[in-house]
Amino acid sequence: MPVIGIVDTTFARFNMGKAAVDEIQKHASAKIIRRTVPGIKDLPVAAKKLIEEEKCDIVMALGMPGSKDKDRMCAHEASTGIIRAQLMTNTHIIEVFVHEDEGKDEKELAFLMEQRSREHALNVVKMLFKPEQLIKEAGTGQRQGFRDVGPARV
Numbered sequence: 001m002p003v004i005g006i007v008d009t010t011f012a013r014f015n016m017g018k019a020a021v022d023e024i025q026k027h028a029s030a031k032i033i034r035r036t037v038p039g040i041k042d043l044p045v046a047a048k049k050l051i052e053e054e055k056c057d058i059v060m061a062l063g064m065p066g067s068k069d070k071d072r073m074c075a076h077e078a079s080t081g082i083i084r085a086q087l088m089t090n091t092h093i094i095e096v097f098v099h100e101d102e103g104k105d106e107k108e109l110a111f112l113m114e115q116r117s118r119e120h121a122l123n124v125v126k127m128l129f130k131p132e133q134l135i136k137e138a139g140t141g142q143r144q145g146f147r148d149v150g151p152a153r154v
């Protein structure tokens with residue numbers, strides 16, 4: 001049975017890991033191993049440990065960069081770390097970040113954090129179990145959270 005790792009943060013203002021686990025369980029049979037770390041800069045090593053020590057086939061790294069400049073810098077550093085962890089382990093780590101200022105208010109922020117977590121969880125299920133479905137969706141302007149934008153019109 002495939003093993004999916006989920007790592008999220010306490011800094012985030014919505015329980016992103018819970019939404020991702022719930023969505024995966026609705027659509028696939030997989031062992032899920034969940035971890036929570038303080039913030040996004042702690043995600044890369046947590047994901048790498050899930051891959052190397054817990055034998056996860058794929059990992060979701062979920063977090064919320066804040067709205068200050070130092071948070072944006074932090075997000076860039078965390079992303080770089082996540083990419084390095086992917087290259088070091090030759091394993092996908094699907095980064096699910098929702099910037100705190102993407103939502104116009106708290107309600108929209110919570111909506112976006114839940115939807116993006118769930119839609120990327122579906123991507124993970126497709127990557128593991130139905131890769132041909134992703135090929136069908138190539139170039140279709142999919143977005144996670146807000147509405148899909150569709151293909152460019154010619």
Ligand SMILES: Cc1nc2c(=O)[nH]c(=O)nc-2n(C[C@H](O)[C@H](O)[C@H](O)CO)c1C
Binds near residue numbers: 038075
């Ligand atoms: C400035 C800052 N901003 C964020 C953020 O926007 N989002 C987040 O999840 N975590 C932030 N952190 C915390 C770091 O990611 C990390 O948890 C600490 O530096 C401890 O390693 C920090 C320190």
